[in-house]
Amino acid sequence: MKVYIDGVFYPESDAKVSIFDHGLLYGDGIFEGIRFYNGRVFRLDEHLDRLWDSAKAIMLRIPISLEEMREATLETIRQNGFQDGYVRLLVTRGKGNLGLSPDRCPKATVIIIADKIQLYPVEKYEKGMVMVTCATRRAAPAALLPAVKSLNYLNNVMAKIEASHAGADEGVMLNEQGYIAECTGDNLFVIKKGVISTPPVYAGALCGITRDVVFEICHELGIPIREIEMTRYDVYTADECFLTGTAAEVIAAIELDTRVIGTGEPGAITKKVIARFRELAQSTGTPF
Numbered sequence: 368m369k370v371y372i373d374g375v376f377y378p379e380s381d382a383k384v385s386i387f388d389h390g391l392l393y394g395d396g397i398f399e400g401i402r403f404y405n406g407r408v409f410r411l412d413e414h415l416d417r418l419w420d421s422a423k424a425i426m427l428r429i430p431i432s433l434e435e436m437r438e439a440t441l442e443t444i445r446q447n448g449f450q451d452g453y454v455r456l457l458v459t460r461g462k463g464n465l466g467l468s469p470d471r472c473p474k475a476t477v478i479i480i481a482d483k484i485q486l487y488p489v490e491k492y493e494k495g496m497v498m499v500t501c502a503t504r505r506a507a508p509a510a511l512l513p514a515v516k517s518l519n520y521l522n523n524v525m526a527k528i529e530a531s532h533a534g535a536d537e538g539v540m541l542n543e544q545g546y547i548a549e550c551t552g553d554n555l556f557v558i559k560k561g562v563i564s565t566p567p568v569y570a571g572a573l574c575g576i577t578r579d580v581v582f583e584i585c586h587e588l589g590i591p592i593r594e595i596e597m598t599r600y601d602v603y604t605a606d607e608c609f610l611t612g613t614a615a616e617v618i619a620a621i622e623l624d625t626r627v628i629g630t631g632e633p634g635a636i637t638k639k640v641i642a643r644f645r646e647l648a649q650s651t652g653t654p655f
């Protein structure tokens with residue numbers, strides 16, 4: 368594996384950052400996870416725009432231009448020789464000292480890793496996911512902006528551990544008010560009487576790029592879709608449920624807190640959305 372760090376490609380064993388990097392010391396940094404399929408990077412510009420927005424929000428100066436980041440991303444994929452896979456972009460505050468102030472970090476560190484990723488076992492894509500509600504809440508927007516894809520994923524990691532200790536595949540995270548925000552690394556959608564609903568971003572969800580693709584698919588296929596605050600009741604009583612994320616793609620969910628959702632199998636509308644998503648993923652994107 369070849370890893371890009373600040374303009375240089377290193378073999379994996381030599382791909383290292385300083386122990387004084389504030390990404391490590393304080394989780395001070397941002398990232399993006401991007402898929403590439405069949406020789407094309409899916410929604411590359413949308414991911415780069417979100418990375419730049421995350422940087423703006425945390426006052427992080429990315430030391431290369433967006434065009435340079437775009438080219439570095441494509442080159443990292445080429446260097447690794449995959450046709451399909453996953454590319455992770457990280458920008459940390461960079462090397463500083465043991466004080467948390469970024470004043471002493473003269474330059475941000477840029478890392479690009481191209482690899483394979485499989486978030487859930489193959490059979491889950493056929494059968495659907497079992498979910499539990501996590502006690503760990505999504506971080507409050509006044510504490511840690513949920514729209515920023517930052518290196519602070521500790522609450523999501525805690526929620527993921529809770530879900531797996533409960534024997535579930537995924538965890539549903541609520542916001543401070545008890546409304547559904549999203550899952551630990553995926554956005555959540557339900558379908559009731561032919562209408563798709565998903566929590567608004569202000570409920571504590573990340574503005575997912577795959578989530579945006581689902582809105583486009585629904586507009587194209589004429590399926591009604593809306594953003595609305597949701598409680599667990601809306602998931603318990605839904606006809607269908609599915610999750611979206613770059614790593615997860617689109618995947619059905621069939622149970623929450625031991626309540627079976629709908630028939631307990633991936634539903635017809637979910638399957639339609641999944642099929643169209645796969646077509647788009649395979650046939651559109653930035654060639655490398």
Ligand code: PXG
Nearest residue numbers: 400552553554573575576577578612613614
């Ligand atoms: N919510 C959160 C909190 C995320 O981290 C999504 C939603 C989906 O967004 P996109 O833009 O990808 O559709 C994410 C992104 C992992 C992993 O290993 C998860 C994500 C990204 C990278 C890795 O679980 N989720």
